[in-house]
Amino acid sequence: MATSLKIIFAGTPDFAAKHLQALLDSEHEVVAVYSQPDRPAGRGKKLSPSAVKVLAQQAGCPIYQPESLKTQAAQEELAAIQADIMIVVAYGLILPAAVLHTPRLGCLNVHGSLLPKWRGAAPIQRAIWAGDKFTGVSVMQMDEGLDTGPVLLEKSMVIPPLATSASLYDDLAELGPEALIEAIDNIENLTPVVQDDSLASYANKLSKEEAKVNWQESAAQLARNVRAFNPWPMVWFEHKELALKVHAAQVVEAFEEYPVGTIVSVSKEGIEVAAREHNLLLTCIQIPGKKAQEASDIINGKPDLFIEGELISSAHQPI
Incomplete structure (x- = not known):
């Protein structure tokens, strides 16, 4: 690695927290952490912090929880951090163009599929649902499309025959941080690969209605x-x-x-x-x-x- 980077990290669930931990353990500097606002959870519906926020608090990182990044105030606040790069993992908020171009090296996203396959919200589940033999993670330079940016690095794995989305999620939560650290350690030497849109597929959100058994299926x-x-x-x-x-x-x-x-x-x-x-x-x-x-x-x-x-x-x- 040539240079230690100043990083803004944006993420919300446990999957994202594993990537934040890898960054905290690296030679890079996490200068700010963005996570979604606390949400009601549990039977009591008490406001609860995200897994990323909890980890950031433990690490003493400055934490930002805007409802949106579309306001001028939120964008100016982010720009004032003067980060080299922004890493986004399962954040849950849309990054407008102004934010994508604010850090010197732009914004990278870790996505749980081998892009351009399974762009969208549920790539891990859809890979199993479709009977795919392989999956993996893609480290992508973000643009204004939905998981359409050029890919910097991919790591693949065989999907175990009895994998559930929960177990595959855990597997990719180990693979993703490795790919992320490798990518940012070599960011200056990686060649972005433009995705072939003709090969794209979309991982639509799941629903309870879809999960109802249709005995007419195989x-x-x-x-x-x-x-x-x-x-x-x-x-x-x-x-x-x-x-x-x-x-x-x-x-x-x-x-x-x-x-x-x-x-x-x-x-x-x-x-x-x-x-x-x-x-x-x-x-x-x-x-x-x-x-x-x-x-x-x-x-x-x-x-x-x-x-x-x-x-x-x-x-x-x-x-």
Whole structure:
């Protein structure tokens, strides 16, 4: 590394905090930290600081929490810090052009995909949802588009076969800081690579409605949904007036043809339900008001809930 850089860091959740910690541990100087304003959280809805703010307070960094960076006052305040570069990781606020061009070296973003694939809000979840074999992180020079700036550095990884969005999030939270430090240590020598927009895909936000099981989908897609939507919004289906969340499921071979949504078998291995192409074995389920349980425990406790040959209630309804 040729020079120690004065850095403004902007981020909010734990994923961002891991990148801030890497910067604090480096030879660079974090001169200011931006994070979203404290938000209500928990049952009491008390105002709670973000993970980034908590870490910044512990490190003694100056903290800024504007509602927006679009005002002249906020932009002048940021410019007065006179940073060399601004690092943005899961900040959650739009950076206007004036901010993007304020630091001497501009603004870098760490994005949880191999751009231009999965631009947007939910790249980690969408990679699993789509059945991708690989993912990674991209360190990008920010411009005014949505994750459209030139890429300075990428690090890739194989997506583990049973990865959930929670576990993959943790993996990328380790990979991302490594990529970030490597990028800023070599910032003067990296050649930006312009993204090919023709290869772009967009990682749309998840919704509870999307997470509702559509038994018309293939078993493979349903199993990917279970992993991609864990821990939020969680795949769920309605059966006997209960909204049941699925924490784990796997594809199993279908030896006989049943109408989709039919309960094929109920055993200690789980609840096997007919879907397209193959069957889906539900192995961990959550009943409203209770913790997630192995399907075998639910079968023992509620033997009448799942009966072989019955149709899952929500399979009657078009989705």
